[in-house]
Amino acid sequence: MPAKNHKQWLADPPLQPGEWVDSRVYSDPRIFEDELKNIFRRTWIPVCHESELPNLYDFRTTSIAREPIIVCRGPDNEVRAFLNVCAHRGMIIERRPSGSFLDGQPSGNPKRMTCMFHAWQYDLKGNCVYISREKEGYQDRLCKENVGLRRLRCEVKFGGFVWVSLNDNPIPLEEWCGKPFECLRKSLEAEPLEVFHYHKAIIPTNYKLWHDTNSEFYHDFMHYHNRVTGFNDAYFGRKNESFEHGHVVVGTFEVNYDKYEGFESRAALSFPYLPPNQWYMIDLFPGMNFNLRGSALRCDVVTPLAPDKVMIEFRGLGLKRDTEEERQTRVNHHNSIWGPFGRNLHEDLLGVTGQGATMLPGSEPRRILHGRRENQTIHDENGMRHYYSEWGKWMNRLPRDPAQPYLAPAAADAAE
Amino acid sequence: MTRNGADVADVVRDTIYRATLLLDDQKWEQWLDLCDDSFHYAIKSFSPEINRDMTYFQGSRKDLATMVKLLPKHNTDHSPLRRHTTVYTVDVADDGKTASAVSSFVVYQNLLDGVNSHIDAGESRLFLVGRYIDTLKLEDDQVRFIKREVRLDNRRLDKGSHWPI
Numbered sequence: 080m081p082a083k084n085h086k087q088w089l090a091d092p093p094l095q096p097g098e099w100v101d102s103r104v105y106s107d108p109r110i111f112e113d114e115l116k117n118i119f120r121r122t123w124i125p126v127c128h129e130s131e132l133p134n135l136y137d138f139r140t141t142s143i144a145r146e147p148i149i150v151c152r153g154p155d156n157e158v159r160a161f162l163n164v165c166a167h168r169g170m171i172i173e174r175r176p177s178g179s180f181l182d183g184q185p186s187g188n189p190k191r192m193t194c195m196f197h198a199w200q201y202d203l204k205g206n207c208v209y210i211s212r213e214k215e216g217y218q219d220r221l222c223k224e225n226v227g228l229r230r231l232r233c234e235v236k237f238g239g240f241v242w243v244s245l246n247d248n249p250i251p252l253e254e255w256c257g258k259p260f261e262c263l264r265k266s267l268e269a270e271p272l273e274v275f276h277y278h279k280a281i282i283p284t285n286y287k288l289w290h291d292t293n294s295e296f297y298h299d300f301m302h303y304h305n306r307v308t309g310f311n312d313a314y315f316g317r318k319n320e321s322f323e324h325g326h327v328v329v330g331t332f333e334v335n336y337d338k339y340e341g342f343e344s345r346a347a348l349s350f351p352y353l354p355p356n357q358w359y360m361i362d363l364f365p366g367m368n369f370n371l372r373g374s375a376l377r378c379d380v381v382t383p384l385a386p387d388k389v390m391i392e393f394r395g396l397g398l399k400r401d402t403e404e405e406r407q408t409r410v411n412h413h414n415s416i417w418g419p420f421g422r423n424l425h426e427d428l429l430g431v432t433g434q435g436a437t438m439l440p441g442s443e444p445r446r447i448l449h450g451r452r453e454n455q456t457i458h459d460e461n462g463m464r465h466y467y468s469e470w471g472k473w474m475n476r477l478p479r480d481p482a483q484p485y486l487a488p489a490a491a492d493a494a495e
Numbered sequence: 496m497t498r499n500g501a502d503v504a505d506v507v508r509d510t511i512y513r514a515t516l517l518l519d520d521q522k523w524e525q526w527l528d529l530c531d532d533s534f535h536y537a538i539k540s541f542s543p544e545i546n547r548d549m550t551y552f553q554g555s556r557k558d559l560a561t562m563v564k565l566l567p568k569h570n571t572d573h574s575p576l577r578r579h580t581t582v583y584t585v586d587v588a589d590d591g592k593t594a595s596a597v598s599s600f601v602v603y604q605n606l607l608d609g610v611n612s613h614i615d616a617g618e619s620r621l622f623l624v625g626r627y628i629d630t631l632k633l634e635d636d637q638v639r640f641i642k643r644e645v646r647l648d649n650r651r652l653d654k655g656s657h658w659p660i
């Protein structure tokens with residue numbers, strides 16, 4: 080059909096329900112607030128990796144759904160998470176991105192988390208252990224034992240990632256995403272991993288558009304590198320497998336890195352138990368991605384900031400025991416494609432920035448097609464359909480008409 | 496120190512400024528002409544988040560030549576970059592064969608096609624802040640880069656870039 084008039088442009092496409100979504104899911108501020116409340120405050124988020132706090136008393140700060148969070152390694156080697164919020168008058172307790180509580184602070188003592196404002200101090204289990212001029216101010220009405228930090232569910236799992244939930248009773252982490260991690264579990268858990276790369280992007284787009292990009296490989300047409308190193312029969316046979324709770328795994332195949340001038344095979348530095356030059360990808364609801372290209376693991380975590388604004392944190396990981404030379408090679412493998420100056424990441428970010436430009440809050444709703452069906456192989460969009468079906472349940476909204484309550488998808492999709 | 500009537504430190508400074516102009520104008524081959532065959536380039540940054548020094552990008556002269564040759568095959572943000580470089584120090588080695596230089600730079604991005612050009616094109620945004628740590632080879636007739644380390648303060652890099660900085 081040629082170009083369309085307004086009515087034709089807004090009409091439903093000749094696809095099954097569930098094969099498109101309404102662009103308001105990416106732009107409506109009310110939907111965004113519901114997502115923070117219904118999804119991000121209730122699920123598990125891998126906020127950092129344990130190698131970022133290797134020593135007793137080390138800490139890292141982060142946030143989920145606008146709530147500041149501190150993760151620390153206690154004197155008992157246990158990694159715990161708390162709201163990074165003082166019980167007194169709400170000062171953010173730790174302002175640095177990372178550090179150690181072994182050093183004293185201007186307002187407080189070593190081995191304590193001290194709020195600089197009025198010098199309340201907490202131990203690394205979150206107990207309040209000091210209130211300045213406690214008796215003078217509170218007499219017998221309130222004491223240290225009555226206050227303490229808000230502790231959060233926290234587990235170190237699936238290759239040493241630190242998972243935190245704002246929900247006291249989330250679906251158990253193993254049940255939440257153990258199955259999608261099965262394909263890489265042996266490789267990620269054979270020995271300790273270590274983060275070697277960190278950078279962040281704040282992009283004017285919706286967080287789900289980033290996750291969509293990570294969930295489909297049809298956009299390899301945008302990546303010259305992937306076209307020349309990837310497009311072969313095994314690539315087109317790669318399967319997108321859906322798992323309970325909205326997760327998707329993209330199965331592996333062998334990448335021919337040497338087809339791109341200047342690139343090399345990664346076989347020599349494959350992760351443990353991983354056949355040479357394989358490439359697995361795990362996409363977790365609601366917006367986390369674990370991507371193992373043979374020798375280097377990448378992890379993306381989204382922090383939604385507004386309907387049209389997302390922070391994406393990018394990490395690269397290798398084996399803790401790497402020699403300096405091995406590590407340098409892994410870093411190159413990671414960054415030549417996925418680094419901020421690499422071949423693919425820039426293109427991916429341009430893509431979602433361009434989508435964000437057409438889906439500003441208040442822009443006219445339109446249909447976003449998720450309807451490719453190719454036997455659930457790499458250019459099938461079943462991964463996104465699976466995600467939005469889960470999204471609909473958590474939000475009680477119909478992705479193709481988000482003002483309507485959720486309805487189970489048609490049989491064709493349920494079969495996936 | 497003078498050589499052929501010119502101050503060596505001045506020649507080093509001129510070479511760094513010439514490189515800045517060539518990079519700004521995306522004259523990649525001419526920029527590489529200022530680099531010795533042994534040239535090594537790296538973009539690095541320290542992350543307090545993971546408490547680690549990081550290499551965001553690195554390569555030999557040959558790697559860079561291949562990369563810039565393939566740039567037209569990639570989709571990219573074509574917003575021009577403008578580097579403001581100030582050479583702070585030039586130290587010539589005792590044997591007079593090499594010099595090291597530390598420069599401070601900021602890079603502005605003049606938006607063209609990065610977001611929605613109708614709204615954003617024409618705007619200059621601060622893109623990067625950092626230092627060049629250069630080593631140059633001094634020979635009778637020429638000065639050539641043998642090493643450039645681009646030290647970024649930024650760890651928030653948004654869309655990043657396909658281009659050398």
Ligand code: FES
Binds near residue numbers: 166168169170194
């Ligand atoms: S707000 Fe923390 S001690 Fe007062």
Ligand SMILES: [Fe+2]
Binds near residue numbers: 302
């Ligand atoms: Fe991509």
